[in-house]
Amino acid sequence: AQTVTQSQPEMSVQEAETVTLSCTYDTSESDYYLFWYKQPPSRQMILVIRQEAYKQQNATENRFSVNFQKAAKSFSLKISDSQLGDAAMYFCAYPNFGNEKLTFGTGTRLTIIP
Amino acid sequence: DVKVTQSSRYLVKRTGEKVFLECVQDMDHENMFWYRQDPGLGLRLIYFSYDVKMKEKGDIPEGYSVSREKKERFSLILESASTNQTSMYLCASSSLSGTGGVKAFFGQGTRLTVV
Numbered sequence: 001a002q003t004v005t006q007s008q009p010e011m012s013v014q015e016a017e018t019v020t021l022s023c024t025y026d027t028s029e030s031d032y033y034l035f036w037y038k039q040p041p042s043r044q045m046i047l048v049i050r051q052e053a054y055k056q057q058n059a060t061e062n063r064f065s066v067n068f069q070k071a072a073k074s075f076s077l078k079i080s081d082s083q084l085g086d087a088a089m090y091f092c093a094y095p096n097f098g099n100e101k102l103t104f105g106t107g108t109r110l111t112i113i114p
Numbered sequence: 115d116v117k118v119t120q121s122s123r124y125l126v127k128r129t130g131e132k133v134f135l136e137c138v139q140d141m142d143h144e145n146m147f148w149y150r151q152d153p154g155l156g157l158r159l160i161y162f163s164y165d166v167k168m169k170e171k172g173d174i175p176e177g178y179s180v181s182r183e184k185k186e187r188f189s190l191i192l193e194s195a196s197t198n199q200t201s202m203y204l205c206a207s208s209s210l211s212g213t214g215g216v217k218a219f220f221g222q223g224t225r226l227t228v229v
Binding site: 004006009033042043044045046047050052091095099100101102103104105106107 | 145147149154155156157158159162164170172202204206208209210211215216217218220222223
């Protein structure tokens with residue numbers, strides 16, 4: 001069974017600075033996807049970024065980028081130029097191949113300091 | 115704008131009551147999911163459905179059942195609510211790609227308190 005581990009329950013960063021959230025996972029599959037979801041105080045989960053394992057290039061979405069290390073089974077999220085609206089819970093997730101059910105990490109609560 | 119709508123944002127029920135949590139999606143998605151969210155535990159899958167009248171157990175199905183009579187609606191049922199079911203419940207839907215790479219859409223969550 002797949003497992004997803006987020007070892008940082010809480011992180012904080014100064015506004016406009018850069019922060020990196022960590023995620024490790026375990027799988028026996030060779031091709032798969034990985035996601036980062038954001039849950040702001042409104043509770044609406046939003047997909048932030050997606051990485052396909054066979055792609056060497058790290059995914060990027062505006063200020064959000066990932067550092068994907070397949071051999072190390074590591075999938076960290078970097079947020080550049082942090083903004084107040086980035087304050088949220090961030091969940092790393094691994095989707096099951098074939099039925100899309102997600103295995104989530106325990107989450108990292110990100111606080112932005114003005 | 116695509117939507118997953120959960121019937122209640124907050125709910126308070128008494129121990130032993132039968133509780134229904136409703137979820138409706140307007141995207142014609144095949145897959146629907148119920149997750150439970152607890153601090154320090156992340157989101158855990160209770161049940162999911164990939165078609166009308168089809169259901170499969172997730173990681174923590176005990177004490178719960180589900181119903182999917184129509185494609186757009188997926189209900190979570192607590193047959194006899196207990197205090198340890200006090201939690202946040204999130205519904206999600208996605209299309210069935212078979213690759214695991216599709217985006218899931220989530221409802222706004224129901225915070226259930228059992229007293």
